[in-house]
Amino acid sequence: MEKVSLKKDTNILQYVKENRKDNVVVARIDGRLVDLDTTLDSEKEVELISINDDEGLQVLRHSAAHVMAQAIKHIYKNAKFAIGPATDSGFFYDVDVGRTLTISDLPPVEEEMKRIVRADYSFKRKELSKEEALSYFSNDEYKIDILRRIKDSKVTLYTQGDFTDLCGGPHVPSTSFIKYFKLLSVSGAYFRGIETGPVLQRIHGACFATEKELNDYLHFLKEVKKRDHRRLGKELDLFHITDEIGAGFVIWHPKGAMLRHLIEQYEIREHLKRGYELVKGPELLRSELWKKSGHYDNYRELMYFTKVENQEFGVKPMNCLGHIAVYASKKRSYRELPKRYFELGIVHRHEKSGVLHGLLRLREFTQDDAHIFCRADQLNEEITKVLDFVKDTMDIFEFDFSLELSTQPEKHIGSEENWRKATQALQQALEKTNKEYRINEGEGAFYGPKIDVKLKDALRREWQCATIQCDFALPERFNLVYTDKDGREKRPVMVHRVILGSIERFVAILIEHFTGDFPLWLAPVQARILPVSEKFLSYGMEVYKRLSERGLRIEIDARGETLSRRIREAEKAHIPFMCIVGEREKERKSIAVRQRKKGNMGNFSVEAFSNMIDEMCKNRINQTA
RNA sequence: GCCCAUGUAGCUCAGCGGGUAGAGCACUUCCUUGGUAAGGAAGAGGUCGCAGGUUCAAGUCCUGUCAUGGGCUCCA
Numbered sequence: 001m002e003k004v005s006l007k008k009d010t011n012i013l014q015y016v017k018e019n020r021k022d023n024v025v026v027a028r029i030d031g032r033l034v035d036l037d038t039t040l041d042s043e044k045e046v047e048l049i050s051i052n053d054d055e056g057l058q059v060l061r062h063s064a065a066h067v068m069a070q071a072i073k074h075i076y077k078n079a080k081f082a083i084g085p086a087t088d089s090g091f092f093y094d095v096d097v098g099r100t101l102t103i104s105d106l107p108p109v110e111e112e113m114k115r116i117v118r119a120d121y122s123f124k125r126k127e128l129s130k131e132e133a134l135s136y137f138s139n140d141e142y143k144i145d146i147l148r149r150i151k152d153s154k155v156t157l158y159t160q161g162d163f164t165d166l167c168g169g170p171h172v173p174s175t176s177f178i179k180y181f182k183l184l185s186v187s188g189a190y191f192r193g194i195e196t197g198p199v200l201q202r203i204h205g206a207c208f209a210t211e212k213e214l215n216d217y218l219h220f221l222k223e224v225k226k227r228d229h230r231r232l233g234k235e236l237d238l239f240h241i242t243d244e245i246g247a248g249f250v251i252w253h254p255k256g257a258m259l260r261h262l263i264e265q266y267e268i269r270e271h272l273k274r275g276y277e278l279v280k281g282p283e284l285l286r287s288e289l290w291k292k293s294g295h296y297d298n299y300r301e302l303m304y305f306t307k308v309e310n311q312e313f314g315v316k317p318m319n320c321l322g323h324i325a326v327y328a329s330k331k332r333s334y335r336e337l338p339k340r341y342f343e344l345g346i347v348h349r350h351e352k353s354g355v356l357h358g359l360l361r362l363r364e365f366t367q368d369d370a371h372i373f374c375r376a377d378q379l380n381e382e383i384t385k386v387l388d389f390v391k392d393t394m395d396i397f398e399f400d401f402s403l404e405l406s407t408q409p410e411k412h413i414g415s416e417e418n419w420r421k422a423t424q425a426l427q428q429a430l431e432k433t434n435k436e437y438r439i440n441e442g443e444g445a446f447y448g449p450k451i452d453v454k455l456k457d458a459l460r461r462e463w464q465c466a467t468i469q470c471d472f473a474l475p476e477r478f479n480l481v482y483t484d485k486d487g488r489e490k491r492p493v494m495v496h497r498v499i500l501g502s503i504e505r506f507v508a509i510l511i512e513h514f515t516g517d518f519p520l521w522l523a524p525v526q527a528r529i530l531p532v533s534e535k536f537l538s539y540g541m542e543v544y545k546r547l548s549e550r551g552l553r554i555e556i557d558a559r560g561e562t563l564s565r566r567i568r569e570a571e572k573a574h575i576p577f578m579c580i581v582g583e584r585e586k587e588r589k590s591i592a593v594r595q596r597k598k599g600n601m602g603n604f605s606v607e608a609f610s611n612m613i614d615e616m617c618k619n620r621i622n623q624t625a
Numbered sequence: 626g627c628c629c630a631u632g633u634a635g636c637u638c639a640g641c642g643g644g645u646a647g648a649g650c651a652c653u654u655c656c657u658u659g660g661u662a663a664g665g666a667a668g669a670g671g672u673c674g675c676a677g678g679u680u681c682a683a684g685u686c687c688u689g690u691c692a693u694g695g696g697c698u699c700c701a
Contacts, residue, residue: 100629187696188628199628243692352626533658568662582660594661
């Protein structure tokens with residue numbers, strides 16, 4: 001971005017051309033973005049914005065959408081267009097060509113786009129009244145609908161070559177600016193997101209300022225595919241999901257169950273260390289209770305119910321009621337607060353069929369859920385402790401993360417005083433982390449403000465995991481109290497919080513983050529023993545026994561395959577270490593250690609190898625890093 | 626829940642202008658007894674997601690249904 005002062009009657013496009021500012025695509029005058037082809041009516045400060053600026057790139061992408069629309073119009077004469085905005089990696093356009101499109105329809109469109117780019121049509125802006133525009137688009141129900149929603153009496157059209165579209169602009173000067181793009185996918189999308197309305201074809205494309213950025217993005221997409229937890233889950237034999245058992249339910253295989261177990265073991269240990277108590281509520285609770293909590297009214301479609309002997313029960317979609325029951329089981333004194341109840345709670349939610357997605361969206365999953373019951377004056381410290389917990393956990397699993405505070409929404413319950421105090425407590429705790437955080441005004445839950453934690457994985461993708469929510473509603477509804485110093489009964493504050501969120505979902509994120517190469521302390525199998533031939537099987541079994549006794553997670557591959565083959569298969573199975581035992585090892589009572597992807601590490605005694613593994617686990621060293 | 630696409634052996638996929646199925650890998654057996662990423666041979670394995678329909682005849686065409694994928698909507 002560059003600021004220049006230009007005289008009256010200067011045409012910015014001409015100025016840019018004369019001064020060889022090739023990447024400049026749009027300008028800002030008096031705070032408004034305008035096309036370069038603008039002639040100044042007085043001397044002005046003008047900001048020149050290039051495709052390397054965020055705003056310039058957005059304009060470029062938006063123009064790319066128009067080029068795609070033009071290409072589609074050339075191929076499908078009756079095509080109609082709804083909206084075609086820029087996205088954070090390119091653009092899409094929702095189109096109606098009278099039929100559904102498939103991925104094989106895209107290459108011709110892309111070819112035509114390239115032709116349009118080469119032809120270098122200028123984008124020409126034209127202002128006209130809404131009535132004129134309505135008559136221009138009289139055959140296009142989508143544009144008519146959009147026009148009717150525009151408040152201004154004046155609208156603008158943009159024309160490049162033989163194609164004109166309703167658009168607020170601005171655009172790049174001409175189509176040749178759009179050099180690096182690729183059409184990626186097509187899918188159905190409702191017009192204006194209305195489920196009952198017409199379904200359009202949404203074509204997504206990637207578009208970048210440079211060839212390198214486009215290639216990097218395409219590489220990123222490949223990497224995403226390569227790391228897909230559904231693919232790796234199958235390859236690594238961790239779990240499967242089948243309609244025979246039920247959509248949205250996971251069948252964990254031994255290695256996947258071990259991985260979960262290691263995570264859960266870590267969690268239980270950490271929670272106990274931090275003053276949480278383990279509790280456990282039932283899976284089914286009487287419907288009366290869900291009525292009392294408000295779930296019956298607000299959450300019913302997502303719950304499973306069952307009726308036995310005239311009594312209705314709901315399968316829990318959340319763990320709070322069990323924890324509340326623990327709290328309410330006796331009189332509480334201000335002295336015993338805070339109470340921190342933790343449970344690896346299994347919850348069921350009947351998610352709509354179309355949203356299920358591997359381990360990321362299930363109908364049964366496990367939350368690392370805790371509820372903290374505390375006094376208002378303890379809230380700040382409790383939140384701080386939870387944030388510390390989040391930070392330590394993210395460090396251990398090797399994730400970066402960011403924080404967000406969501407404040408009071410319009411529709412809410414609880415006193416203003418409570419909201420003020422709780423929001424302040426959350427905010428003060430956030431300040432103490434010395435980390436930047438974003439504020440989402442009015443995005444809190446109706447029952448209280450919350451902090452959301454988004455972790456960033458190896459591909460810099462963000463995932464919502466931890467969340468910390470203050471709740472004024474449930475203590476009220478269940479009439480929870482404690483006896484304060486002055487002998488009066490007071491209402492505790494309840495904090496709902498999860499650290500990893502859902503264990504299943506977190507496993508998915510871990511798989512993708514590490515591409516299945518888990519840190520040694522999480523690797524379901526840490527080493528595989530490979531006897532060179534059957535002659536050394538009994539020595540191999542001896543090594544197996546000794547390593548297992550020392551707590552290592554070991555397998556032995558005693559099949560009659562060649563050593564090379566068994567090494568290859570262990571490599572493909574992402575087993576971190578191979579212990580090769582043959583004549584030499586048997587004689588010296590040792591093992592030849594091979595590290596995955598790195599090769600032979602030489603000979604170790606069983607003790608030395610086992611100590612090395614212990615050490616790496618203790619320091620949580622990622623052996624594949 | 627909605628739109629489109631897909632559903633064939635444990636896995637990845639081929640076969641489809643209708644004539645009762647094929648490859649590679651995995652699996653089993655035999656030979657090979659191996660030293661750091663695929664030794665060789667033989668064999669077994671499928672009511673072609675499920676249920677109807679059209680037809681002399683249906684993975685192949687039609688309808689419904691379930692599931693998966695990409696989106697839309699949703700994620701309190």
